[in-house]
Amino acid sequence: DAKTTQPPSMDCAEGRAANLPCNHSTISGNEYVYWYRQIHSQGPQYIIHGLKNNETNEMASLIITEDRKSSTLILPHATLRDTAVYYCIVRVNNAGNMLTFGGGTRLMVKP
């Protein structure tokens, strides 16, 4: 699976959009971009994933650049409960393979 690079930490004001970047310059054509988050010591929570088109669900939006070498997870209106470590992972889909977690980005949402 391709390696990802994320900033170790970010701050965001409550109510504002949180934009979390991820670089995956060595991503292969059949690899998807997955985002998970971990709130304190809870189990990682699936957020969203995509291949090349932008994706949106009830939690977030995922913007993938045209060359697929980077992506941005957008939390449109961050709340204090969004404070967590966010992990960007690239992996081949439907292969049943494990997730490789990096260090992630620690997002702190401030009032």
Add this chain to the structure above:
Amino acid sequence: DSGVTQTPKHLITATGQRVTLRCSPRSGDLSVYWYQQSLDQGLQFLIQYYNGEERAKGNILERFSAQQFPDLHSELNLSSLELGDSALYFCASTGTSGTGDTQYFGPGTRLTVL
């Protein structure tokens, strides 16, 4: 709620002991993955089972073993415990149609070895 359950939530034991952690996957999911999260190592994949068979192994110690039963629940057995085995242990499951192989995680078991 991911639909994955893990028991116990907390476990405190002594060095040299053996413990068993249990995971029940989401209804219908055939694959179970085990991960370890310690303070200095981050989240690390240990082992995967698919429909009762071992599918993949990661950084799992020889003192650790796992199995998946016919009802698809899985157990992770940790023996000859050392202080360094203190960690959070998560399981995840996949396999329900419509979700691809997105992994959904349980709440974890916090193991403390004294």
